[in-house]
Amino acid sequence: MFDVASNLKSVLHNLPEGVRLVAISKYHPAEYIEAAYNAGQRIFGESHEQELQKKVEILPKDIEWHFIGHLQTNKVKYIAPYISMIESCDSFKLMREINKQAQKNNRVIDVLLELHIADEETKYGFTLDACRQFLQQGEWRQLANVRIRGLMMMASNTDNQKQIAGEFDTAARFFDEVKENFFKDDDAFSERSWGMSHDYTIAVAHGSTMVRVGTAIFGPRVY
Numbered sequence: 001m002f003d004v005a006s007n008l009k010s011v012l013h014n015l016p017e018g019v020r021l022v023a024i025s026k027y028h029p030a031e032y033i034e035a036a037y038n039a040g041q042r043i044f045g046e047s048h049e050q051e052l053q054k055k056v057e058i059l060p061k062d063i064e065w066h067f068i069g070h071l072q073t074n075k076v077k078y079i080a081p082y083i084s085m086i087e088s089c090d091s092f093k094l095m096r097e098i099n100k101q102a103q104k105n106n107r108v109i110d111v112l113l114e115l116h117i118a119d120e121e122t123k124y125g126f127t128l129d130a131c132r133q134f135l136q137q138g139e140w141r142q143l144a145n146v147r148i149r150g151l152m153m154m155a156s157n158t159d160n161q162k163q164i165a166g167e168f169d170t171a172a173r174f175f176d177e178v179k180e181n182f183f184k185d186d187d188a189f190s191e192r193s194w195g196m197s198h199d200y201t202i203a204v205a206h207g208s209t210m211v212r213v214g215t216a217i218f219g220p221r222v223y
């Protein structure tokens with residue numbers, strides 16, 4: 001096993017106060033998560049519903065699970081009883097289903113709106129214009145069992161650090177705009193989830209409050 005505890009420590013060392021770490025454990029076995037858990041980590045992120053389900057059953061109950069992958073509406077019901085945050089909310093249809101399942105479970109589920117800023121076609125998420133329209137349209141205000149906590153995005157998969165920083169800045173400015181226009185009096189709208197293994201140090205310099213780091217903690221994934 002990768003030295004999970006020492007990697008975790010190095011990553012945490014690079015995070016300024018107020019920035020939280022979501023340890024992305026997808027494709028890694030439960031023992032790796034346990035190693036990080038025993039080193040004090042409590043927030044973990046997964047991107048597949050079935051894999052998450054299996055891990056939830058065998059791992060400690062005080063883990064906060066974040067869902068970070070593309071979520072099909074018909075899968076929401078499986079994770080709704082326990083998920084702490086769905087970071088990858090990318091449509092009103094999905095949000096409505098999250099609300100419905102949250103209601104059934106008598107809880108409020110935190111979500112982030114996933115933005116598409118990177119110059120890659122395959123990534124999910126709202127474009128900035130689509131996100132503006134969605135918020136303007138206002139139907140989300142009726143969803144009493146969903147709480148929008150902020151924004152999530154991925155930067156382009158490139159070595160060009162300037163481009164990456166520019167994309168984080170775009171997201172940070174968009175956060176300010178949306179905060180001002182729609183969430184001014186809502187303290188819960190406060191999270192900016194950006195930064196992964198190769199770019200999280202750039203992300204924290206550009207407004208991130210939550211980084212999602214997998215490889216730098218657990219090593220390369222075996223698919």
Ligand SMILES: *Cc1c(COP(=O)(O)O)cnc(C)c1O
Binds near residue numbers: 026069154216
């Ligand atoms: C896999 C994944 C990560 C973590 O990526 P690493 O490069 O392993 O740190 C972060 N965010 C999302 C949305 C992911 O799918």
